[in-house]
Structures are given as C-alpha cells and as structure tokens.
C-alpha cells in the first residue's frame with residue numbers, strides 16, 4: 001500500500017515525487033516513457049522564468065515561492081539549474097505584455113528597468129525595436145534547464161526512498177475502498193493518486209476531454225552571425241509583444257545550438273498525443289525565420305535546428321491543480337498552457353500538500369475545477 005502514487009514524471013510529477021519522498025512518505029512514481037522525453041512538454045534545453053508576470057499579478061506569490069524552492073533544490077543537488085540572465089519584455093508602452101508586467105511590478109514592488117530605444121541599442125543591441133517600442137528588464141528573470149531539473153528531482157526522490165518506474169504506462173485508475181493503479185506490468189494499491197500526465201491528461205481524467213487540448217509548438221535554434229552579441233550578458237531571455245502576431249519568446253546563446261526562438265502557441269494546431277509529433281513544415285520555418293530576420297538578424301542568423309514540442313492548453317491559458325470533485329483522493333495537475341515549467345518547484349509542494357494534507361496554504365484558488373472547468 002502506497003501513501004501516494006504519481007502518474008507522469010515530467011516537470012510536475014517529478015517535483016511532486018521528490019517533495020513527497022522528502023516528507024518521508026511511501027511514494028511510487030510511474031512514467032510511460034523516459035523523463036523529459038521528446039514527446040513530452042519538458043525537453044529543449046531551456047525554460048524562461050520571470051517574476052514580473054504580465055499574465056496576472058496573482059501568479060507572483062507562487063513565483064516567489066518557486067524561486068525559493070528552485071534554490072533549495074540547487075543546494076540539495078549541489079548543481080546550477082536556474083541562470084538569472086534577466087528577461088527583457090519588449091513591446092509598445094500600452095501593450096498587454098508591457099502593461100501587464102508593469103502592473104505586477106507595481107502591485108508587488110518588483111525591481112525592473114524601463115529602457116527606451118537608445119538604452120536598448122546601447123545595452124542589448126541584439127534586438128531591433130520598431131516604432132515607439134520599449135524594453136522592460138526583469139533582473140530576477142532567466143532560464144531553467146528542464147532536463148536537469150527533472151532528472152535532479154528523480155535523483156532526490158530516489159535518495160529519499162521513492163520507488164520510480166520508468167517505461168510503465170498507467171492504463172487505469174480504479175476507485176474503490178482503496179485506489180488501484182493498473183499498468184500492463186502490474187497493479188498497485190494506494191491511498192492517494194496524483195495525475196500529472198501532461199498532454200495525455202484527458203486519458204485518465206475524462207472530465208477534461210475537449211477542455212485541455214494538446215497543441216503543436218515549434219521552436220528553432222539559430223547560429224549567430226555575431227556571437228559576441230548573442231551572449232547572455234548582452235542578450236537576456238526575452239518576450240516580445242508583436243500585437244496581432246502574438247507573443248514571441250527566446251533565449252541567448254547558452255549552448256552549441258545557439259539562439260532559440262518560438263512563437264507562443266505557434267499556429268494553435270491541435271495534435272493527437274498518442275501519435276508521433278507532427279514534422280516541422282515549411283510554414284513553421286517560414287514563420288520563425290521571418291521573425292528572426294526582422295527582430296534579431298545579427299544573432300538569429302542561420303537556422304540549424306527546429307523541433308516540435310507540445311503545449312496542453314487550458315481555458316484562459318490557466319492551470320488546473322485540484323482534487324477531483326468526484327473523488328478527492330485523486331489529485332489532478334494540468335499546469336502547462338505554455339508557461340508552466342517555472343512553477344514546477346512550487347507545484348511539487350502544492351501537490352504534496354493536497355495529497356498528504358488534503359489542502360494547501362499556497363494560493364491556488366484560480367486553479368480549481370469549479371473556477372475554470374465545470375459549468
């Protein structure tokens with residue numbers, strides 16, 4: 001009999017299994033493929049973290065806790081997972097991105113710098129600004145290494161006594177007097193179960209069918225024509241509000257593959273999670289290349305690689321982290337909507353609280369079933 005079984009060991013599940021094992025409980029984690037595998041949402045070298053959150057100031061307290069937890073994990077693993085190279089948010093002064101970020105900064109007194117075009121050209125010449133655009137620099141921002149974070153959590157969990165099964169896909173959760181979790185290999189009995197299966201969430205939580213579509217996301221890496229400008233000191237991570245053309249994001253040269261860019265939600269094309277990722281098309285590459293040439297020709301100069309990844313989108317680009325209304329022994333976590341990774345360290349803590357204590361003091365009211373999914 002386990003205290004908790006966690007299904008899916010990606011960003012969220014790996015954080016939860018580490019937290020529950022650290023609290024001394026008997027826990028099993030089951031992963032269908034490999035952690036951070038190519039069909040998951042958590043591969044590709046880097047994920048942006050930022051504190052001045054344009055989406056909603058309500059996320060800021062969770063982010064502050066997430067930073068604390070990432071640092072705690074770095075200390076335990078004696079490794080570096082988070083690099084604070086800063087994040088630049090680029091757009092017109094009244095745009096959603098700039099307005100939203102400044103609202104978060106104002107509400108929580110967060111450090112930031114507003115840079116006009118001359119200051120941008122002087123400090124961060126990699127970006128070409130247009131019209132009256134400005135940059136707002138978030139000094140707490142930077143990037144996390146997703147693969148290292150996930151594997152690090154699994155190492156911590158194992159050291160604390162968790163059982164980890166890789167390559168075992170759960171096919172059924174049976175809710176009786178206790179909960180039975182079944183895979184083709186075996187069946188396991190548990191008091192609580194956490195479902196954190198990313199793009200596959202609706203398979204084990206049919207309540208989410210048609211509410212949490214996985215979509216195709218494409219990112220590409222470019223070799224810089226001017227490698228000096230592409231270094232993190234002169235080119236922080238960025239978000240750019242392109243008006244009708246959506247929000248774009250990118251990273252400086254932090255590995256051999258070079259500068260990485262993507263468009264948030266890309267073409268919003270639904271995909272079947274059980275099929276191989278759809279290939280990168282000419283239309284995908286044309287979209288990314290045009291942005292690279294227009295916005296950062298000196299640093300995103302020659303495309304060398306493009307890959308498909310998966311977003312799982314919830315209404316309002318929000319998260320769902322809650323007890324299943326029909327059975328509170330089942331905890332459901334769908335925290336992607338294209339911006340979930342940075343929260344994984346605090347979501348692990350929240351999932352542990354929900355599974356072990358039945359509730360949490362962390363502010364998750366916006367992420368409940370009744371708030372977003374039912375009705």
Ligand SMILES: Cc1cc2nc3c(=O)[nH]c(=O)nc-3n(C[C@H](O)[C@H](O)[C@H](O)COP(=O)(O)OP(=O)(O)OC[C@H]3O[C@@H](n4cnc5c(N)ncnc54)[C@H](O)[C@@H]3O)c2cc1C
Nearest residue numbers: 008010011012032040041042048170198309336340341342
């Ligand atoms: C290209 C891209 C860029 C992104 N950029 C950012 C960013 O800059 N900043 C940010 O904060 N977020 C970003 N995100 C979002 C972030 O990466 C996701 O929110 C996060 O990875 C989701 O983690 P997850 O644990 O929900 O899913 P996953 O990491 O996909 O994990 C789910 C796991 O469940 C397993 N599984 C599924 N079904 C079963 C089953 N039946 N039995 C057992 N195991 C199962 C899967 O194999 C998988 O490993 C980005 C996402 C993408 C795709």
